[in-house]
Amino acid sequence: MEERRLMKESSILDVALTRLDDAARHLQIHGDVLERLKYPRETTKVRLMIRMDDGSRKSFLAWRCRYDDTRGPTKGGIRFHPASTAEEVETLAFWMTFKCAVMNLPYGGGKGAVQVDPRTLSKAELERLSRAYVQAFARIIGPDRDIPAPDVYTNAMIMGWMADEYASIVGQCVPAVITGKPIALGGSLGREDATARGGYYLVRHLARELGLQGRMRVAVQGFGNAGQFIASLLAEDGHDIVAVSDSRGALHCPYGLDLRALLRAKAAGLPVSALAGQGGAVAVAPEELVAVDCDLLVPAALENMIDEENARRIRARAVLELANGPVTPEADRILEQAGVQVLPDILANAGGVTVSYFEWVQNRQGFYWTVEEVHERLRAIVEREGLQVWAIAQERRVPLRTAAYIHALSRLASAIEAHGTQPFFTS
Numbered sequence: 001m002e003e004r005r006l007m008k009e010s011s012i013l014d015v016a017l018t019r020l021d022d023a024a025r026h027l028q029i030h031g032d033v034l035e036r037l038k039y040p041r042e043t044t045k046v047r048l049m050i051r052m053d054d055g056s057r058k059s060f061l062a063w064r065c066r067y068d069d070t071r072g073p074t075k076g077g078i079r080f081h082p083a084s085t086a087e088e089v090e091t092l093a094f095w096m097t098f099k100c101a102v103m104n105l106p107y108g109g110g111k112g113a114v115q116v117d118p119r120t121l122s123k124a125e126l127e128r129l130s131r132a133y134v135q136a137f138a139r140i141i142g143p144d145r146d147i148p149a150p151d152v153y154t155n156a157m158i159m160g161w162m163a164d165e166y167a168s169i170v171g172q173c174v175p176a177v178i179t180g181k182p183i184a185l186g187g188s189l190g191r192e193d194a195t196a197r198g199g200y201y202l203v204r205h206l207a208r209e210l211g212l213q214g215r216m217r218v219a220v221q222g223f224g225n226a227g228q229f230i231a232s233l234l235a236e237d238g239h240d241i242v243a244v245s246d247s248r249g250a251l252h253c254p255y256g257l258d259l260r261a262l263l264r265a266k267a268a269g270l271p272v273s274a275l276a277g278q279g280g281a282v283a284v285a286p287e288e289l290v291a292v293d294c295d296l297l298v299p300a301a302l303e304n305m306i307d308e309e310n311a312r313r314i315r316a317r318a319v320l321e322l323a324n325g326p327v328t329p330e331a332d333r334i335l336e337q338a339g340v341q342v343l344p345d346i347l348a349n350a351g352g353v354t355v356s357y358f359e360w361v362q363n364r365q366g367f368y369w370t371v372e373e374v375h376e377r378l379r380a381i382v383e384r385e386g387l388q389v390w391a392i393a394q395e396r397r398v399p400l401r402t403a404a405y406i407h408a409l410s411r412l413a414s415a416i417e418a419h420g421t422q423p424f425f426t427s
């Protein structure tokens with residue numbers, strides 16, 4: 001699977017840009033706007049050098065991309081993954097630009113990564129690497145400039161170390177420089193499950209339009225932060241989680257898996273396949289997950305996992321993209337012909353960055369909200385923007401992805417034009 005990602009990566013940004021072209025065809029957009037959005041404004045590459053526990057030194061490639069800041073400071077997570085590349089980071093930053101615009105958050109798009117498998121590091125090595133990242137990028141990030149957050153294989157603990165390192169460098173506490181922090185360091189209640197919760201509110205609100213009423217059978221690809229929380233939220237509403245996968249395997253039970261046992265196994269560091277044989281669950285090959293009989297398929301792992309080779313095997317009525325870029329454009333066409341609705345990543349997984357925005361607002365106000373307030377504000381934004389995207393799709397007879405890009409692009413175009421002839425970029 002990793003090899004498959006690497007092989008396709010050479011064109012990942014070009015492929016992402018075809019979504020922009022699709023949307024531009026539906027709007028009267030000035031060429032200057034497209035020229036501005038076609039290229040990342042700034043990508044910084046560094047080599048981080050850290051001391052390993054055995055006394056040796058090891059170096060890791062790392063990047064931070066600020067794709068566009070027309071609508072506000074750039075915002076986006078930091079990924080720790082062995083297959084990360086500069087182009088992947090730029091593509092993820094492009095998606096962040098459109099995601100923040102879809103949700104009408106006052107941000108542009110950014111993203112960062114370290115090319116590392118964090119599972120091979122001790123906790124002390126991981127902390128040194130996280131602090132080294134901030135030492136390298138302290139001049140680029142900032143609460144009014146570029147605000148990182150968690151992504152794949154990074155979490156609240158890592159964000160806490162990073163916020164702490166930034167405070168040491170600038171000589172004062174600046175919690176709004178990074179979001180997804182531990183609650184004890186100014187994190188927001190409700191950030192941990194926000195990515196999944198945004199997708200959950202979206203599906204719940206559009207259930208009738210999507211033909212997803214009643215008890216659903218759900219398959220979840222990727223069982224980390226986004227995957228575990230969406231499974232829990234849907235199971236709490238009485239839906240059946242019939243299949244899940246992680247980087248090491250997949251598990252299937254047509255009558256519903258024992259979710260509590262799965263969550264316990266993951267917390268203990270076991271793969272989902274460790275539960276094979278219990279309660280009717282059988283281990284299946286990870287590539288079989290997308291083909292299981294279900295109503296809702298939730299890709300919550302990595303990009304390009306649903307392509308022209310496996311899209312035809314999907315039996316779900318709808319796909320909720322919690323991962324960034326899990327469905328290729330070829331797969332999109334196949335799914336559209338088959339009548340499968342795809343709730344696109346820039347809308348479906350935007351709950352994470354929306355609650356990150358709430359965290360930033362709370363840090364700046366020094367006044368903190370209850371979890372109920374966080375949920376209510378998130379629900380209101382997801383439903384508002386979700387309905388607008390749905391309406392654009394109906395009006396223009398386009399897939400939901402194109403509708404989401406049209407919605408975002410019209411906001412981005414207004415901001416770019418409002419800046420005048422010398423579009424501003426904080427450098």
Ligand SMILES: NC(=O)C1=CN([C@@H]2O[C@H](COP(=O)(O)OP(=O)(O)OC[C@H]3O[C@@H](n4cnc5c(N)ncnc54)[C@H](O)[C@@H]3O)[C@@H](O)[C@H]2O)C=CC1
Pocket residue numbers: 001002077150151152153154195221222223224225226227245246247248286300301302303322323324349350352353
């Ligand atoms: N954490 C966040 O706030 C947000 C995350 N996302 C996206 O959601 C996706 C998942 O991110 P997180 O849950 O945060 O990461 P995570 O690191 O918590 O979990 C990733 C999961 O994917 C699994 N995985 C990796 N390779 C796989 C493969 N080949 N097949 C099946 N599973 C595989 C891992 O085993 C792990 O369970 C990513 O695309 C990320 O960019 C999007 C918006 C916000």
Ligand SMILES: O=C(O)CCC(=O)C(=O)O
Pocket residue numbers: 075076077078096099147148149150151179180324349350352353354356
């Ligand atoms: O919470 C954030 O600021 C960004 C999350 C992220 O990286 C994403 O939505 O892909």
